[in-house]
Amino acid sequence: MSKVTKAKYTSEASFGFMHRTAMEEAARCLLCYDAPCSKGCPAGTDPAKFIRSIRFRNPKGAAETIRENNILGGTCARVCPTGDLCEEACSRCGIDRPIEIGKLQRYAVEQEKTFKMKILKAPAKKKAGKVACVGAGPASLACAAELAKTGYRVTVFEKEKKAGGMLTYGIAPGRLPQAVVDHDAAQVKSLGVKFEFGKKVGDDIDLTEMDFDAVFIGAGLWGGNLPDIPGNSLAGVYTAVDFLKNARTMKEAFKFGNKVVVVGGGDVAVDCAVTAKLLGADDVRIVYRRTLEEAPGNMSEFQYALSLGIGTTTNMAPAELLGESKLEYAVFNGRDGKSGMKISADAIVFATGQKAEDLSKIMPMALNEKGWIKADAAGKTSIEKVFAGGDAVNGGGTVVEAVRAGKDAAASIIAYLEKRGVKQDVN
Amino acid sequence: MSINKDLSIRYLGIDCENPFFLSSSPVGGNYEMVAKAYEAGWGGVFYKTVGVFVADECSPRFDQTSKEGLPWLGFKNMEQISDKPTEQNFENMMKLKRDYPDKVMAATIMGSSDEEWRALAKMCEQAGADLIEGNFSCPQMTSHAMGADVGTNPELVTAYSRAVTETTKIPFVAKMTPNITNMEIPAVAAIKGGAAGVSAINTVKSITNIDFENMAGMPVVDGKSSISGYSGAAVKPIALRFAAQLLQHEELKDVEISGIGGIETWRDAAEFLVLGCRNVQVTTAVMQYGYRIVEDMKSGMMHFMDERGYSKLEDFIGLALPNMIPAEGLNRDFQILPDFNVKKCIGCGRCYVSCYDGAHQAIDWDEKKRKPKLNDNCVGCHLCLNVCPVQGCITPGEVKWKEGRQKTGIKIKRNYD
Numbered sequence: 001m002s003k004v005t006k007a008k009y010t011s012e013a014s015f016g017f018m019h020r021t022a023m024e025e026a027a028r029c030l031l032c033y034d035a036p037c038s039k040g041c042p043a044g045t046d047p048a049k050f051i052r053s054i055r056f057r058n059p060k061g062a063a064e065t066i067r068e069n070n071i072l073g074g075t076c077a078r079v080c081p082t083g084d085l086c087e088e089a090c091s092r093c094g095i096d097r098p099i100e101i102g103k104l105q106r107y108a109v110e111q112e113k114t115f116k117m118k119i120l121k122a123p124a125k126k127k128a129g130k131v132a133c134v135g136a137g138p139a140s141l142a143c144a145a146e147l148a149k150t151g152y153r154v155t156v157f158e159k160e161k162k163a164g165g166m167l168t169y170g171i172a173p174g175r176l177p178q179a180v181v182d183h184d185a186a187q188v189k190s191l192g193v194k195f196e197f198g199k200k201v202g203d204d205i206d207l208t209e210m211d212f213d214a215v216f217i218g219a220g221l222w223g224g225n226l227p228d229i230p231g232n233s234l235a236g237v238y239t240a241v242d243f244l245k246n247a248r249t250m251k252e253a254f255k256f257g258n259k260v261v262v263v264g265g266g267d268v269a270v271d272c273a274v275t276a277k278l279l280g281a282d283d284v285r286i287v288y289r290r291t292l293e294e295a296p297g298n299m300s301e302f303q304y305a306l307s308l309g310i311g312t313t314t315n316m317a318p319a320e321l322l323g324e325s326k327l328e329y330a331v332f333n334g335r336d337g338k339s340g341m342k343i344s345a346d347a348i349v350f351a352t353g354q355k356a357e358d359l360s361k362i363m364p365m366a367l368n369e370k371g372w373i374k375a376d377a378a379g380k381t382s383i384e385k386v387f388a389g390g391d392a393v394n395g396g397g398t399v400v401e402a403v404r405a406g407k408d409a410a411a412s413i414i415a416y417l418e419k420r421g422v423k424q425d426v427n
Numbered sequence: 428m429s430i431n432k433d434l435s436i437r438y439l440g441i442d443c444e445n446p447f448f449l450s451s452s453p454v455g456g457n458y459e460m461v462a463k464a465y466e467a468g469w470g471g472v473f474y475k476t477v478g479v480f481v482a483d484e485c486s487p488r489f490d491q492t493s494k495e496g497l498p499w500l501g502f503k504n505m506e507q508i509s510d511k512p513t514e515q516n517f518e519n520m521m522k523l524k525r526d527y528p529d530k531v532m533a534a535t536i537m538g539s540s541d542e543e544w545r546a547l548a549k550m551c552e553q554a555g556a557d558l559i560e561g562n563f564s565c566p567q568m569t570s571h572a573m574g575a576d577v578g579t580n581p582e583l584v585t586a587y588s589r590a591v592t593e594t595t596k597i598p599f600v601a602k603m604t605p606n607i608t609n610m611e612i613p614a615v616a617a618i619k620g621g622a623a624g625v626s627a628i629n630t631v632k633s634i635t636n637i638d639f640e641n642m643a644g645m646p647v648v649d650g651k652s653s654i655s656g657y658s659g660a661a662v663k664p665i666a667l668r669f670a671a672q673l674l675q676h677e678e679l680k681d682v683e684i685s686g687i688g689g690i691e692t693w694r695d696a697a698e699f700l701v702l703g704c705r706n707v708q709v710t711t712a713v714m715q716y717g718y719r720i721v722e723d724m725k726s727g728m729m730h731f732m733d734e735r736g737y738s739k740l741e742d743f744i745g746l747a748l749p750n751m752i753p754a755e756g757l758n759r760d761f762q763i764l765p766d767f768n769v770k771k772c773i774g775c776g777r778c779y780v781s782c783y784d785g786a787h788q789a790i791d792w793d794e795k796k797r798k799p800k801l802n803d804n805c806v807g808c809h810l811c812l813n814v815c816p817v818q819g820c821i822t823p824g825e826v827k828w829k830e831g832r833q834k835t836g837i838k839i840k841r842n843y844d
Contacts, residue, residue, distance in 0.1 A: 023495065024496035026495070030816050032775040034776060036774075091775040094773030095817060
């Protein structure tokens with residue numbers, strides 16, 4: 001009999017390192033010259049430096065290296081696809097297996113909490129210029145932190161009650177505990193960044209009427225994608241965004257049935273399936289329209305799902321949803337044009353990408369045909385003082401990519417404000 | 428065990444089924460422990476040192492050193508000699524000899540006066556001990572009339588050795604302290620006093636770690652600590668050095684030496700044997716891993732003998748001793764340049780860093796390909812070979828003869844584990 005792991009919804013998917021095990025792992029590190037891992041991070045994290053700090057018994061120094069560079073260092077340690085980034089670049093791959101860089105980062109960031117370190121400080125003397133950040137997700141938090149570190153006054157407007165965006169409302173807590181997101185967000189707050197929660201820009205607030213010198217939009221993509229197939233309005237049909245958000249906010253009180261089908265091939269699909277399983281559904285399966293080789297999700301996430309007893313069916317696309325008022329069956333057609341299946345289900349979750357809500361309500365900048373914000377690599381939009389980054393620009397990427405976009409946009413905003421020469425006002 | 432080789436050896440006239448003994452320490456201090464050790468396969472036991480003095484121990488009493496997450500690189504012990512009544516210890520030895528007649532019982536003793544040494548030697552004889560070891564070397568005694576303070580005084584070593592050897596015919600082994608520049612002096616003094624053999628080394632005086640919580644050494648005993656004996660893998664190089672120096676000394680070359688210090692594996696033991704030791708003693712590794720380690724010592728030693736075609740230990744005892752020579756005697760006519768296997772290289776650059784910062788800037792670094800390339804600065808020091816993490820990547824290569832030196836056939840080590 002196979003051993004399927006039983007876990008709670010909020011229990012962590014993997015063990016972290018303790019001091020001794022972290023030292024053991026750091027001892028495996030070859031401490032490379034011009035280390036390749038340090039070139040593999042989109043956010044510019046320097047694993048070679050922080051692992052060397054751990055190895056030479058300076059865990060506080062390791063925590064500083066991470067936090068100074070990445071305001072979401074705790075989050076990224078948990079959710080980064082390290083196997084495709086720093087760990088793939090690790091020289092040790094040539095001998096056996098890479099250093100567990102993500103887990104060492106997690107250990108290092110935990111030291112910050114253990115020792116109650118306050119690593120980041122905003123300059124006492126503020127610069128002239130006020131910036132608004134729309135959304136409190138990874139891109140906005142990264143942008144706000146960079147600006148605050150430089151001395152700008154930043155206000156973050158968030159439609160929900162908590163900071164984190166998708167980190168708080170769209171990822172399974174076993175993979176990313178809320179406490180980790182909260183701790184990262186607290187670092188932003190400690191830099192003097194103001195947060196306005198429950199304020200949806202465009203609906204509750206009109207930024208065009210406010211005197212911000214620059215605006216960053218990291219609003220994300222919160223519109224779920226439902227396929228245009230018969231039955232898509234039945235009860236029991238969810239978008240991934242809604243499903244995960246319900247789970248995060250309602251936890252065990254969220255009732256969706258016992259037989260759940262998740263459609264999709266990305267990390268979000270796996271998160272939905274894991275969430276359904278951990279919240280008590282007995283029969284959970286992932287159905288993907290292509291092969292696993294083509295799936296955008298991380299293989300380690302599929303393996304984690306499998307360890308919980310969640311299987312994946314490939315080359316099957318949803319065709320029709322059947323039921324009186326509520327979902328009873330989901331019908332799939334095979335990619336080969338011959339196969340097909342009909343599954344009895346209480347709920348079906350579509351993790352088939354997110355789409356933008358009407359982003360032009362935030363600011364009237366140009367959007368592309370999919371409704372995403374048009375912005376260049378430096379985050380510049382069609383409006384001079386408006387910048388953007390993250391999912392709302394790239395259509396949905398990793399957390400670390402959003403951090404990178406937020407940092408890049410902050411650099412553009414700083415350059416813009418300095419060039420424009422906002423008058424120095426006395427604080 | 429499918430392999431079977433003869434590991435027996437005659438040591439100081441006593442037939443031992445194998446050369447692996449427990450040294451006098453916490454690992455052999457009562458009947459049950461020694462019986463278990465015998466049954467696990469140890470050839471003999473040096474019973475925990477017995478004196479007239481009964482120790483009053485501190486708590487805690489141990490500490491260990493680590494490096495890169497690897498614990499027990501070295502071990503510190505503040506325990507003194509046995510804290511059990513003298514009579515009970517000898518009774519234990521007698522029962523053990525009765526119940527395990529084929530195993531060797533060595534009684535380690537320590538006195539603080541001529542009379543005490545004689546009395547203890549008498550008791551050893553009554554207990555039926557095969558060997559007596561005189562502990563002239565424990566560095567953590569609370570009395571300066573005993574232990575390492577005695578071992579550095581040749582007159583006392585001779586006198587106390589004589590006190591034992593005049594009392595009994597049981598072969599006497601003098602256990603040496605490494606906390607001395609020339610161990611040959613007390614060793615010769617012991618032989619002069621009638622000792623048949625010498626064992627070395629006892630522990631090295633040490634402070635392993637400082638605890639910042641109490642601003643005291645480790646282990647912390649009510650906010651204080653003391654210098655005491657260091658043992659384990661970290662001291663093996665020091666032990667091998669003393670063993671070689673004793674065995675090469677003109678007056679000691681026929682004396683049977685028991686090697687002690689950092690032995691954990693058959694390989695460590697074999698190193699002492701190829702230098703010329705006829706017996707080895709172990710404690711620290713047993714404290715860390717238990718008596719069971721002797722299983723792989725025996726099996727591993729047999730496989731070593733099988734690979735090299737030895738049928739008995741005597742076939743290889745002392746083979747390496749003549750090859751330990753003074754530095755002025757080494758052939759300095761050549762340089763062995765390292766050879767880099769580009770296919771095995773994983774591009775970590777450790778050889779480049781170490782060669783630049785710690786040697787002769789003899790490696791150029793190809794940034795694009797991430798590969799090292801040797802330049803003309805190389806002197807053949809082999810630092811690169813020692814830091815390379817990939818087995819068989821950097822190996823001894825071309826032999827370069829210094830200008831004007833006569834080319835000869837030379838012996839080169841080719842295989843690194």
